[in-house]
Amino acid sequence: MTDAVELSPTRKSIAAAHRLVVKVGSSSLTTSKGALDQARLAALVDAVAARVDAGCQVVVVSSGAIAAGIAPLGLRRRPRDLATKQAAASVGQQALAHAYAESFARYRRTVGQVLLTADDVVRRAHYRNAQRTLNRLLTLGVVPVVNENDTVATAEIRFGDNDRLAALVSHLVGADALLLLSDVDALYDGDPRGGGASVIREVTGAGDLDGVDASGAGSGVGTGGMASKVEAARVACTAGIPVLLTSAAQAGRALGDADVGTAFAATGTRLSARRFWLAHAAGARGRLWLDDGAVAAVVRRRRSLLAAGITSVEGTFDGGDVVELLDPSGIVVARGVVAYDAGELPDLIGRSSHELPAEQRREVVHADDLVALR
Numbered sequence: 408m409t410d411a412v413e414l415s416p417t418r419k420s421i422a423a424a425h426r427l428v429v430k431v432g433s434s435s436l437t438t439s440k441g442a443l444d445q446a447r448l449a450a451l452v453d454a455v456a457a458r459v460d461a462g463c464q465v466v467v468v469s470s471g472a473i474a475a476g477i478a479p480l481g482l483r484r485r486p487r488d489l490a491t492k493q494a495a496a497s498v499g500q501q502a503l504a505h506a507y508a509e510s511f512a513r514y515r516r517t518v519g520q521v522l523l524t525a526d527d528v529v530r531r532a533h534y535r536n537a538q539r540t541l542n543r544l545l546t547l548g549v550v551p552v553v554n555e556n557d558t559v560a561t562a563e564i565r566f567g568d569n570d571r572l573a574a575l576v577s578h579l580v581g582a583d584a585l586l587l588l589s590d591v592d593a594l595y596d597g598d599p600r601g602g603g604a605s606v607i608r609e610v611t612g613a614g615d616l617d618g619v620d621a622s623g624a625g626s627g628v629g630t631g632g633m634a635s636k637v638e639a640a641r642v643a644c645t646a647g648i649p650v651l652l653t654s655a656a657q658a659g660r661a662l663g664d665a666d667v668g669t670a671f672a673a674t675g676t677r678l679s680a681r682r683f684w685l686a687h688a689a690g691a692r693g694r695l696w697l698d699d700g701a702v703a704a705v706v707r708r709r710r711s712l713l714a715a716g717i718t719s720v721e722g723t724f725d726g727g728d729v730v731e732l733l734d735p736s737g738i739v740v741a742r743g744v745v746a747y748d749a750g751e752l753p754d755l756i757g758r759s760s761h762e763l764p765a766e767q768r769r770e771v772v773h774a775d776d777l778v779a780l781r
């Protein structure tokens with residue numbers, strides 16, 4: 408008999424989490440013909456209800472609105488144009504909400520539908536509203552079922568994928584763990600459909616993802632693909648939230664001892680709402696390229712960014728807008744609120760403070776308004 412392998416600290420913390428966000432993808436809830444798969448939805452609800460009955464609070468972030476609208480509308484495949492996608496989402500979301508309500512009713516649990524647009528997370532006043540509603544639902548013992556508000560979200564304001572939405576919601580509700588449930592049992596070092604790929608059990612830092620190819624397209628009914636799950640896991644982990652990625656078919660184990668799939672360890676600590684918004688939710692209006700000295704000052708020593716360390720400026724922004732800070736190789740190393748308009752900076756960059764007139768000696772991005780991403 409072999410000894411049981413000790414669970415990693417990440418898995419233990421996920422198994423012990425009190426407040427969880429569980430994201431489930433379209434391919435796990437719908438048939439290939441574009442209708443809801445009631446049996447698979449019920450199996451997911453069984454697993455979530457068991458965890459709720461054990462005293463935990465669970466937010467479900469559910470995709471599937473567009474996919475579930477395909478068959479009822481008599482369409483042959485997932486629509487490509489926005490108007491038809493929105494029509495499909497309108498029909499499918501209704502079916503989805505009804506199915507969750509009926510399925511959770513088997514456990515005498517009430518569900519609350521929460522449809523969010525990117526604005527609800529990007530604008531700080533909206534962020535607080537969404538936060539308040541979700542918290543209230545949870546304290547009332549309701550299971551919130553969240554999706555993007557696809558019927559009104561236009562191209563510019565779309566989250567784009569529910570993996571990212573789930574990571575943002577995890578922070579919003581102060582979740583102790585995020586579960587990403589898909590149609591694949593784990594992250595592999597390459598697309599498993601090609602064969603020969605190996606499972607990655609634990610990701611403890613960015614280095615564990617070196618050489619991992621997650622670029623393969625998704626299932627065809629969803630949008631995200633594996634790359635968006637890895638990115639969502641990174642967003643959650645840097646905000647201090649561990650992530651478990653596995654298949655919806657393993658939801659019972661995932662919500663039980665968490666000894667399945669790929670576990671991503673939290674790499675950062677929980678950020679304040681403002682810093683999280685700066686790092687992940689706010690839209691950037693410009694880019695500042697830094698020299699190596701400025702990168703070291705900003706990222707390692709957590710100093711303000713001065714004009715002397717900037718080599719180039721891109722974008723049309725005003726003082727108060729969010730910009731990305733790039734290292735000399737073009738990697739975004741930080742984000743922050745810029746103190747100058749784009750038009751003011753070309754005359755200042757590369758010059759040290761004592762060369763500048765007194766009114767232009769203030770920091771370009773103050774340390775309090777800056778979040779390092781690496």
Ligand SMILES: Nc1ncnc2c1ncn2[C@@H]1O[C@H](COP(=O)(O)OP(=O)(O)O)[C@@H](O)[C@H]1O
Pocket residue numbers: 431432433434435588589590591593594595596597598599600619620621622623624625626627628629630631632633634
């Ligand atoms: N490195 C990888 N590891 C695991 N799956 C991968 C990888 N690269 C691509 N994939 C594919 O990504 C798919 C999951 O993405 P997607 O279909 O968008 O899921 P969902 O609908 O659950 O959001 C898997 O079915 C798998 O074929």
Ligand SMILES: N[C@@H](CCC(=O)OP(=O)(O)O)C(=O)O
Pocket residue numbers: 431432433434469470471472473474496554555557567568569570625628629630631632
């Ligand atoms: N909001 C969309 C989901 C888009 C999406 O991200 O889908 P998926 O990749 O399956 O998680 C819908 O409900 O159809």
